Amino acid sequence: MASHLLIVESPSKAKTLKKYLGKDYEILASYGHVRDLVPKTGAVDPDDNFRMTYELIDRNSKHVDSITKAVKNADIILLATDPDREGEAIAWHLSEILKSRKVLKDKKMKRVVFYEITEGAVVDAVKNPRAISMDLVNAQQARRALDYLVGFNLSPLLWKKIRRGLSAGRVQSPALRLICERENEIDAFKSQEYWSIHFDSEKDRLAFTARLTHFEGDKLDQFAVGDAKRNEEVISFLEKHGHGSARVREVEKKRKLKSPAAPFTTSTLQQEAVRKLGFSTDRAMKVAQSLYEGVNIGRTVTGLITYMRTDSVTLSKEAMTDIRGFITKNYGPEFLPKAPVFYANKTKNAQEAHEAIRPTSISRTPESVAAFLNDEQRKLYEMIWKRAVSSQMMPAQFDTVAVDFTVGGDGNVFRATGQTMIFAGFYKVYHEDEDDSAADDEEKRLPQFKEGDTVSINKLYGEQHFTQPPPRYSEASLVKALEQYGIGRPSTYASIISTLQKREYVILDKKRFTPTDVGRVVNKFLSEHFAHWVDYEFTAKLEDELDDISNGKEEWIPVLERFWKDFSKQVGEKESVSRKEVTQEEMDEVCPKCGKHKLTLRLGRRGRFIGCPGYPECDYTRNVDGSDGASAEKREIGIDPKTEKVIQLLFGPFGPYLQVGEMEGEKKPKRVSVPKNILPDNVNLDIALMLIALPRDLGPHPEDSKKVYANIGRFGPYVSHDGQFKSIPKDESVFDIALERAVALLKEPKAAGGRGALKVLGKHPEDGQAVSLYAGKYGPYVKHGKVNATLPDEGMIKTVTLEEAIELLAAKAGRGGKKGGKAKGAKAAKPAKAAPKAKAVVEAPAVTKPKMKKKVKPKAAKLKKAA
Incomplete structure (x- = not known):
């Protein structure tokens, strides 16, 4: 029998599949992407039909070598990477590498796709392989090229105009704009006072409250009673003419239905996991991945949910049949609609997808698998299972009642409302949470009334209110907004949010995003000078074009050319913008000290402040909150x-x-x-009180019952247990982290000790030597050969890229030597050794396209050379 080699992305998935396919199949993992663009100028060449130059990813080169070796002993190679554009691209890159290594002679290589890791689905997929879809590959290549062109051209501009270590991104920057625009709305918001007037009463021992809706025949709008004086006038009138009683004018009864929500997509799963379970979006995706890849259920390893990266809300016919049968058997026929329930996709840019996220077997109830799952897996699986089952159940039914009362004349109307659930429907299984809105389906009973009834008023009173600014985005509401605007893909939302936090453009305070001063300045620069490229509609349109590429409706090179033609021109024009213009904003206020200049809002090392542009002749400063700058x-x-x-x-x-x-x-x-x-x-009093309450006692460790704490130290937030310490990731909060997450962090292996490099960022393009990251006595730095360059911002230690390191090293080398000669004491360079085996692979466009006319020949922005 022919020997098979099946290649997947993750090693945990490989273990599961091995049990399904048997001894005739060797299963290896690629450990994610195997190639990426070379991290230097020219990786995407607009002047050469957008040729893309790739290289092996260092950390995965050994896995590629293992795959290459295994290919030699196999007759059939099956590429079973994930069923989306990224998975398709990984399969294509693997095939290109194997072709270049000339190991595919007399071999058959096919693409295999499955959306759930169950024995039946995997065996069926292996029996029905297909060719690699170049439409999907080219959609991924186009996305990667666009991201590279934006990042490699805008980020250096931000370094020059604002501060080193900053970055911009095709999707990251519009997401930052959303958060900053909401903050601008909050800043501009002027709170307005208003009053509502109520009476309290009771009938048949059931208390209720009614609210004034009409006064002297006029319907009251929100601000009709605008201050305490008007409130007192209205109440005095009602007390004088109402004589302490209210008469029922009308009773209105209605039946209300509330339908279940669709099964989960990637986006709605992230939103609900944040709201209901308190997960971060990143955590939600990682836990979902573990449920998809397989869990040991007794003696069987099986995937518990379908593929978790999907925009679809549909269920397969088989899944619908199983769910409907389960509902009838376990809840009764009255909970089952006559026909299956179908849902329409509402996503602005729905990518190719199979079906919604659902359990692979509906009979595998949360209770039946709970013993085999950790707490996070159990909670997420239960939510997915309940959402899928409830999506095929009957609507919940409510009886609503509205009673209108008159007080002191027919022109003065109060209304009391109530509702009662008369049939639970899908609520029997699942109740969706809401974000930034009050629940409208709570039980609120009213006494029985009929027209003409009279009740005594126990209390007549007014309540003062103030309008509230729009709420800052939570992680859930930000994901919802990204989806509504068509910014990015649901599978990238977690990384978008994580990047904004790692770059310190936003902070998560009380589970709400606030832009930092640097984030606001970056957004201001991009919104003013690159408005078209951070425009929501433009970003969504580009996603539409990527969808068209994946569906074979659009060629990828023309999409890139249309983008680059205008974008490159704009980058060139903005080189002349001064740093002062970007980081300073003139105010309509004259300096109170010198009286000569208008004050400016500036960005300093510790954030924004207000100062006089007449410095050093005038040294007036103050904080943004109005306090004296000298007392900062x-x-x-x-x-x-x-x-x-x-x-x-x-x-x-x-x-x-x-x-x-x-x-x-x-x-x-x-x-x-x-x-x-x-x-x-x-820092205000609320934040201060949370900080001084540290350390937080998270509870006893499940293994030894010793306390686990969350705290903040010199090097940032951390968790501790019995003398062991672990840093809390930047996208998580010391105020919100739970015991289970802390225990998981403490279990993660420690980084290697000693004075060695923290990380090898890659090889320098000029000589192939390593560029490494170190933690020094005076802060983090990068090193290449004998050249060291300090990172301008300690926060870069977790985010610095190879290209950023090369720029810093080039600048340092340029300052260190004499122009036109060698530095003092430098030795003559030794003859170069034979070049190491090349790992870069230059790729022309994957499918031959007609050459585009080169009316405009823009050049990609280049890294500065050493002086």
């Missing part, structure tokens, strides 16, 4: 309610910190560091 080193925040001591914000050698009270004899006051992702100007 010390600020009183408020009173700690527990100790009744003053909380102060101070600055020390390691940055800002909070202090509770003053020194009392030998006893030092409590001090807590302010995390780097919280700007000093943003």
Whole structure:
């Protein structure tokens, strides 16, 4: 029998499939992407029909070598990477590498796709292989090329105009714009007072409240009673003419239906996991991946859910049949609609997809598998299972009632409303959470009324209200907005949000996103100078074009050319924009100290501040909140309610910190560091109280019952247990992290010790030597040969890329030597050794396309050369 080699992306998936396919199949993992663009200028060449130059990813080269070796001993190679554009691209890259290594002679190579890891689905997929879809591959290549062209051209501009270490992205920047625009709305918001007027009463021992809707014949709008004086006038009138009673004018009864939500897509799963389970989007996807790839259920390893990257809300016929049968058997025929329930896709850019996220077997109930899952897996699986089952159930039914009362005349109308659930329907299984909105289906019973009934008013009163600004985006509502605007793909939402946090463009405070000062300045620059490219409609249209490429409706090279023609021109024109123009904003206020200049809003090292442009002749500054700039080193925040001591914000050698009270004899006051992702100007009493409450006691460790804590130290937020410490990732919060997540972090292997490199970023394009990242005594730095370059921002230690490191090293090398000669004490260069075996593979467009006319020949932005 012919020997088979089946290649998947993840090693955990490989273990599961091995049990299904038997000894005639060798199964290896690629460990994700195997090739990427070379990290230097020219990786995508607009002047050569957008030729893309790839190289092997260092960390996966050994896995590619293992695959190459195994191919030699196989007759049939099956590429079973994930069933989406990224998976298709990985399959294509593997095939290209194997072709270049000349190991495919007399071999058959096919693409295999399955959407659930169950024995039946896998065996069926292996029996029905297909060719690699170049439409899907080219859609992925186009996306990668666009991301490269935007990042490699805009990021250097941000370095020059604002600050080193910043980045821009094709999808990241419109997402930042959403958050900044919401913050601008909040800043511009003016709260307005208004009052509502109510009476409390009861009938048949059932209390109820009614609200005034009409006064003297006029319907009241929100601001009809605008202040306390008007409130008192209206209440006095009603008390005088109403004589303490209300008469029923009308009773209106209606039947209301609430339908179930569609099964989960990637986007709705992320939103609901954030709202209902408290997960981050990234965590939700990782847990879903583990459920998809396979869990050991007793003696059987099987995937519990279908593929978790999907835009589809449809279910297969087989799944619908199984779910409907389960509903009838377990809940009764009255909970089952006469016909299957179908849902329409509402996603702006629905990518190719099979079906919604659902359990691979509906009979595998959450209770039956709970013992085999960890807590996070159990919660997410239960939510997916319930959502899929409920999607095929009857609507919930409510009886609603509205009763209108008159007080002191027919022109003065109060209304009381209530509702009662009369049939649970899908609520029997699942209730969807809402974000930023009040639930409209709560039980609220009213007494029985008929027209002409009279009730006594127990209390007549007004309630003061103030309009509220629009809420900041939560992780769930941001995902919803990204989907509505068509920004990016649901599968990339987690990485978009993570990137914004890692770049410190936004912070997550009380589970809401606030842009940092740097984030706002970056957004202002991009919105003013690259408005078209951070426009929501443009971003969505580009996603539509990528969809068209994947569906074979559009060629990929023309899409890139249309984008690059205008974009490259704009990049060139904006080189002349001054740094002052970007980082300073003139205000309509004259400096109170010198009286000569209009004040400017500026970006400094610790955030935004207001200052006089006449410096150094005039040194006037103040904080954005209005406090004196000279007193920025010390600020009183408020009173700690527990100790009744003053909380102060101070600055020390390691940055800002909070202090509770003053020194009392030998006893030092409590001090807590302010995390780097919280700007000093943003520290208010609420934030201060959360910080001084640290460390948080998360509870006992499940293995030894010793306490697990979350705290903030000199090097940032961390969790600790029995002398062991682990940093909390930037996209997670010390205030929100739960015990289970802390335990998982503590179990992760420690980084290698010693004074060696923290990370090898890659090889320098000029000599092939390693460019490495180190943690030094005076902060993180990158090293190439004998040249060291300090990172301008400590936060870059987790985000610095090879191209950024090369730029820093080039700048350092340029300052270090004499122009036209060698540096003092430098030795003559040795003859170059034979070049190492090349790993870069230059790829022309995957499918031959007609050559495009070269009316415009824009050049990709280049990294600065050493002086």
